[in-house]
Amino acid sequence: MLSLGKIDHIHIRVTDLAKAQGWYQRVLNLAPDTRYKHMQSGPHGVVMLMNSNGSVRLAISQEDKPVCEPGSVAFLVSGQDFLEWIDQLAGERVIDRAGQTVARDSVVDHQFFCSISFVDPFGNPFEIVSYDHTWLAGKLKLASKPA
Incomplete structure (x- = not known):
C-alpha cells in the first residue's frame, strides 16, 4: 500500500514578498534555500525558505491581492x-x-x-x-x- 513520506513544504501566498521574507527570517529563523533560486523569477516566482536543518520549508509567492484560499x-x-x-x-x-x-x-x-x-x-x-x-x-x- 502506498504511503506518504512526510510533508515537503507548504505554500504561503503573500502580498509583499520582500516584507514576508524578512518577517519569516526574523521571526521564524527561516532563510532562503539557494537550491531553489532558479524558481524565484517569473510571474509565479517562489522563494523557498527553510530552517537550519531543512526539516521545515515554506514556499512563499507573491499575489497582487490578498488570497484567502490555502496554499498547497x-x-x-x-x-x-x-x-x-x-x-x-x-x-x-x-x-x-x-x-x-x-x-x-x-x-x-x-x-x-x-x-x-x-x-x-x-x-x-x-x-x-x-x-x-x-x-x-x-x-x-x-x-x-x-x-
Whole structure:
C-alpha cells in the first residue's frame, strides 16, 4: 500500500514578498534555500525558505491581492513511490488545478526534484514531490518544463 513520506513544504501566498521574507527570517529563523533560486523569477516566482536543518520549508509567492484560499501541501516520497502515486491518482481520475486528469505527462521537472500537483474534490491544492530526480528523469524521459 502506498504511503506518504512526510510533508515537503507548504505554500504561503503573500502580498509583499520582500516584507514576508524578512518577517519569516526574523521571526521564524527561516532563510532562503539557494537550491531553489532558479524558481524565484517569473510571474509565479517562489522563494523557498527553510530552517537550519531543512526539516521545515515554506514556499512563499507573491499575489497582487490578498488570497484567502490555502496554499498547497506538498508530500515527499521516493522516486518509485512517486511513479506509483501518479498511477494511483490517474486511476482515481484525480484532476489538477486546470481540470485535467493527472497523468505521467503532468509531472513538472524542477531541475533537481519532480512534482505532481492536484486538487481534492473541494479545490484544495496538493503536491507530491520526489528528489530522486535523476532516476525519475530517466524513467519518465522528462524534458524540463518551467516551474
